[in-house]
Amino acid sequence: MQTEINLRVDGTDRQVTVDTRTTLLDALRERLANTSPKKGCDHGQCGACTVLLNGRRVLSCLVLAVTAGGKDVVTANGLAPDGELHPVQQAFLDNDAFQCGYCTPGQVCSAVGALDEFRRGWPSHHGDTELTRAEVAERMSGNLCRCGAYTNIVTAVQQAARA
């Protein structure tokens, strides 16, 4: 079943025809040629597809595109309008918080969402009231990195939180 939806992607209104089965991830990657969100597992088990949907971090592989009609989608690329890096992106660069780069756009979106959640006072399983290393790690644990950049990711997110 084909259907047309309107999405605001990285600040631009986009109209796209999707199958009802199309996930937001595939709509972005395969129909809108937006390469920022990555497909690592397609089942909500790795975090590489993380985007901000109406401001919240979600896994775009588990969102049917038809349910996202009219919503605002921000990918890692949208966090750097005109090429100026977001503080989280700059912190990732400064701290070499990635290697192969495939999980990175998802890590970046997740960090932006996580810092926003922290600022709003949302608790975490770890339960520190400060962004200690363990606290950051718990909030970032939904984003797997096989290159093993976690130590630097935690440092980068702490740096971005101070920015």
Added chain:
Amino acid sequence: MRAFDYQVPADALAAMRAVAGNDSAVFLAGGTNLVDHLKLGLTHPDLVVDITGVTSDEVVERDGGLWIGAAVRNSDLAADPRVCERYPMLSEALLSGASGQLRNMATAGGNPLQRTRCGYFQDNTTPCNKRRPGSGCAAVGGHARYQGILGTSEHCVATHPSDMAVALSALDAVVHVLGPDGERTIPFTELHRLPGDEPSRDTVLHHGDLITAIELPDTPIARRSRYRKVRDRASYAFALVSVAAAVDVTDGVVRDVRIALGGVAHKPWRAYLAEEALRGQAAIEDNFREAAAAELVDARAVDGMDGGNAFKIPLVTRTVVSVLRGLTQENQ
């Protein structure tokens, strides 16, 4: 994944009718399990009915307790100050589940209805009585690490994966359902079934039944409660064993106690036998251990590769003791 129609109904009644009237229709809320299953080929609906807009997405006070709309996202519920203060075990359970992204998606109504993560259930190419009744249970003699030890049957040894549901079970929550015959309530502890000879049915709900809200009764004991999850990764992993517990100790004696277990059964397991064994007893470690033993009297490990899941039996005891020790020490 075959093609399907997508509908956004006007209200809960329309949503319920759309699904109840079509054997091949399903509800879609957060999508975290349904979309997963669509891709795995575990479900093949003709119609997907989006219910994210038809039930409440608010938590409201009612009769001294809280009334949680089915569309409340897990992250909002976990962060709700009333939940954190009055039902900490529920907040902790939610926060120990999945990841920040998934909690932003998953709903209060959907989370308890997620299906087992048994590898054989999720793999269309192997036998599974839950997925294909009569095909057999491949988990027995196979990868049994995450399987159950309580209430299993020869047909199914799967565990329920939700953390939230374990806390709701301990809290005596009540599920509000809208079905073809109208509205009704189901005690949360009776929502999920044991597998018996019909493991394909996870719950007592019928096709078309829509969870509209979950009610938390006023539960003073829950103000000092905990959810303890033991898992293989430090985060972002399903439970091997989990314990939701609350205890009221006065003068060194357990006046009241709530215990529910996760990762051990086809349903969130309310440990009534352990509670019974503890009430009126001294709040000492030996009694905690005996209470756990009472609950585990019928526990049975699943044979499998790498020693099956026999380790879960001592792990339950140790975790229950650990949690109760922690809670009672805080008490003093």
Added chain:
Amino acid sequence: MNAVGQDMVRRDGPAKVTGTATYAYEAEVDNAAYCHLILSTIARGQVTDVDVSAALALPGVLTVLTPGNVEKLAPTDDAELAVLQDGEVAYRGQIVGAVVAETSEIARHAAELVHFTYHVDEHDSIFTTDRDDLYRPKAINPGLEPDTSIGNVGEAVRSAHLTVAETYSTPMVHHSPMEPHATTALWQDDSLVLWESTQSVHSVRTDIAGLFSLDAEAVRVICPYVGGGFGAKGSPHGNVVIAVMAARALPGRPIRLALTRQQMFAIVGYRTPTIQETTVAADRDGRFTALAMAAYGQTSRIKEFVEQTAAPTRMMYAAPNRATSHRIAALDVAVPTYMRAPGECPGMFGPEVAVDELADALGIDPIELRVRNEPEVDPETGKPFSSRNLIACLREGAERFGWADRVAGARDGDWLIGTGVAASVFPAFTLRTTANIRFDHNRYTVELGAADLGTGAWTVLTQIAADALGVPVEQVDVRIGDSAYPFASVAGGSSGTATWGSAILTAADTFRDKYGDDPADGDEAENTFIGTGFEGGPYATYAFGAQFAEVRVHADTGEIRVPRLLGVFAAGRIINPRTARSQFVGGMTMGLSMALHEHSVLDPRFGHVINHDLAEYHIASCSDATDVAAHWIEEDDPHVNRLGAKGIGEIGIVGTAAAIVNAAHHATGIRVRHLPLTLDKLLAGLP
């Protein structure tokens, strides 16, 4: 100022943090069609019939590839690549078909509709050491002798003061790079373009050209970025062959093919499970009198890969009596391959735990015990080491980690605390590579078909080229990841930087010899670096390291945490401290993951891996590894190669698991000899 040694930020960094770096599946093409693989659901037998009618009837389906209806490939001895040439099924999860359709949703749906009928043969997927069909392979990876023996181990054990003779094991594990294997393939005007996620564009080109009987010039393989490989993308697998078949079936139509995560557990290789019968005998002073390992692994019935598990036992420590052997079971299972530090990674687990057990039994500090058994020369070949700084790594690590402060029985609340150490090693070698240098508009362009898997090649090769040419990095453009550039070796074996860097040095010499310091626009030179090959030269060339772990075990539940991991390495010259540190730390983090989590559960009744996704096949999450630190010794090795670089991509994973297991023993008194170290293995021994 020299660029080499500088802390240069990754050149591909901005593209990666914004997600604009394009990986294979994301190649910019118009009007792509989508291909979805179909895998066998039996472990052994034949496809006897395929019904494609329902799939072809689905609107949007372009073609269905099945055994027998695809083009005949040129004969190959690589059965993994001979896809769909007949209906034989040799393992569960083997490729038996593929669908191409207008959208990925339709392709996936149609794949479900293709109906296969099989003749099922009984299969055998059980790996044990008591099989009667274990055999001695002719050679082990990468071409080493399967067995070695010096002196008499049995005799030495009989007269030893103390002997540890234990069996250790490591489970089947999967590389699991974050980017699933993917291809975009376009066949047009009798030539083929492949955007492929690979560690070696040239080997993909060679293999594909051979299989399809094409001139190598008719095939171009492009791969600017790889979303992790770890060996799984070291040589092509069946998926890329299918992508090419699909592209040739639909000329002019770009085909996109990505594996699902589940498919990754069947068709792109894995590390074999290993069983390691390990013997370490010592005299009263802790000097080893015998060292031996009988190693066992599995391979697929249709293709042999033998993990060199006992290789490090041959060179790590001194002992007059030594023996190693490798025996293999050929099973109805998927094809194993090399994975980050093949041989050394699994093969240093048993010995490094055994040394710890011996230290414990002798009452000697485990660092001191290793120091006492330091060899003068490579004990089996007699070659001198080009440099060997294991002891320096152990000493420096001990200092930084606070080893002297370790106490048995430490406890913090509910957590039992212990510390452990293990040694690391990985061979250093170089391969053949050609580099081309061109001058234009006051800039130097350096081209070679290398790959950056996240290793930092884009950046470090720029640094090497700048110094080789004596110009600032701003004046250098390095281009890699395209078979249109000169031949470069695989990004594997920790050989990339040393090999490619040496090739750049060679080409730069040639360029300067030809054109001097003031070249004209269009001046161009190319040269080839030959390399040592896997056999090496007159020296034994190895990087060494020492790994220290702090482990906490929950006294009630047995949960295991590694709050601290510290490694010190001696790996020759470090080109870029920033990317080097990430490589070491990344390897150590993967080693932690291996220690605590990784285990592909192959159910022999079915023949495939049951926990075939990232929810059930656990790799370490952020919370598991928040404090992993790497340091290195300044090492000037004039023998290893002109750059003095030894390679750093793999050594970080070697020894980590042993250090963690040794620390868990220190915390609990419980010795775990079978990975992964999970709480169920500790529960019975806890108080």
